Amino acid sequence: MAMTLAQKILQMHTDEEVREPGQIVECSLSGVLANDITGPLAIKSFRAMGARKVFDKDRVFLVMDHYTPQKDIASANQVIVSRNFAKEMGITHYYEGGCAGVEHALLPEKGLVKPGDLVIGADSHTCTYGGIGAFSTGLGSTDIACGMVLGRLWFKVPATIRVNIEGDMPRWIRGKDLILRLIGEIGVDGALYRALEFGGSALKDVDIEGRLCMANMAIEAGGKCGLFPSDDLTAEYCRAHGTSDPMRLSADEGAEYERVVTMNVTGMEPVVACPHLPENTRSVSELSDVTVDQVVIGSCTNGRISDMRDAAEVLRGRKVAKGVRCIVIPATPAVWRQAMDEGLFEVFSDAGCVISTPTCGPCLGGYMGVLGDGERCISTSNRNFRGRMGSLESELYLASPCVAAASAVTGVITGPDAL
Amino acid sequence: MSFTGKVHKVGAHIDTDAIIPARFLVTTDTRKLGEACMEGLEPGWVKRVHEGDIIVADRNFGCGSSREHAPLAIIGAGIRAVVGHSFARIFYRNAFNMGLMLLEVGDEVKKINDGDTLEISPEHGIIRDLDNGAEIRIPPLSPMMQTLIDKGGMVNYVREQLKMRGEAE
Known part of the structure; x- marks a missing residue:
């Protein structure tokens, strides 16, 4: 079967055969993320499950980024919960203070996410990693706790909206302008539950940081994820950030899309x-x-x-x-x-x-x-x-x-x- | 395993504030939340519900916040399942994770009348309105979803998995 990027990546993480949108599949996870605000809730569910350890101490990421350095007593107390949990579980990737950065900038930069990965995060902008060809999405605290414990989770296979970017990129146009324009065209619920998949001849003019920015805002159109192919630019970026042999990924010829949107950028204004x-x-x-x-x-x-x-x-x-x-x-x-x-x-x-x-x-x-x-x-x-x-x-x-x-x-x- | 229940129909875009208004979020007790179920839609709505009843909703049921209290309130009210045209994405996940069965039927939801008795066979994907004879067929509930319902939600499911491995407290 010809597959979209979303179907392809889910298939790489499950033994079941991925067939159609709406199907439920159980997948193995590449990474599970929480931050200073959502971490404590997930940790509470983790305890309620009676769990004693995380599925893989190298693949649970805790980033204290929303109020760092801690802005008041309440935020400081929240961080203590995550810090103690990280110590208890021996979590490798716990970031605080001078090591902490905004989570969705930090993880790709540190090479903790790579093309083909399946990542969940207790933050709605977890969809950012679609910029380097990873299927990533934001979820609630019980889902995150389950991910932390089992390293597995159920997913509904999303239908895909294909977005083709064509034309000549003007001097001051960036990924941000493209994604804002798309959201303006399809609306804040235009991609509800769906995957956005980006392609087109002008994609070569959107650098990886621009793609991360665009994938980041997939959720602002209601999307579950915003996926880019993993191409030469991706490989170059990933190699520079510690992934030695990044996977190449693109949608299959003839994959089925629910809708195709074309954006011509020639002469476009910010x-x-x-x-x-x-x-x-x-x-x-x-x-x-x-x-x-x-x-x-x-x-x-x-x-x-x-x-x-x-x-x-x-x-x-x-x-x-x-x-x-x-x-x-x-x-x-x-x-x-x-x-x-x-x-x-x-x-x-x-x-x-x-x-x-x-x-x-x-x-x-x-x-x-x-x-x-x-x-x-x-x-x-x-x-x-x-x-x-x-x-x-x-x-x-x-x-x-x-x-x-x-x-x-x-x-x-x-x-x-x-x- | 099939079950029957009385239908309570609601409209489109019933959001999480209609299901459980924020002022009731001072507890995580399922039964207490259940006492305020749909309070944001119609005060006293829950009084009409009996254990095992079924909500039948139009499109985009559960839109709005990601609060897990919303499916808990429905469970706490004694509702056995929600049959809907469609569901909001986060609510869909939260519902099964809390142990509430959802069945997505699209436009066929119109075939069901308020106050009728429904017979639902989730493993066969058959929903029957026993009063007007209408039958709706949908893909059977996936084994994973059925497991979550049987176990009473994700927390219990994971706890059991861990116990089987001898890893739970």
């Missing part, structure tokens, strides 16, 4: 999602009268080194507009170090940015840049639900680091071309 849903998209030039109080450049969507370089390229020799806070958050310690070594911090500092240590922080209204009543922010993160970054009266716009940085300079929503 895209911005307006409050309060990621599907409320506009071209950047339509929003030139929207002023901003804060700019956030970071998150599991856009906190990687290419994002830092994009922001620095726009900000070099320029200043953040008076009255605007521009907060730059490299997603992991390695990105932070690389940005420093490349002199990007000098650019950010000269421009008047705040440079943070790695954290999810403001993306979910945690800390390190929470919005007050009536404040407006343009952010490179993935969700702009009402109150997501703070006050219910605040407004959040989503864009690429290029657009966010240009907006920091002018104080209004601006494309980098307009500077």
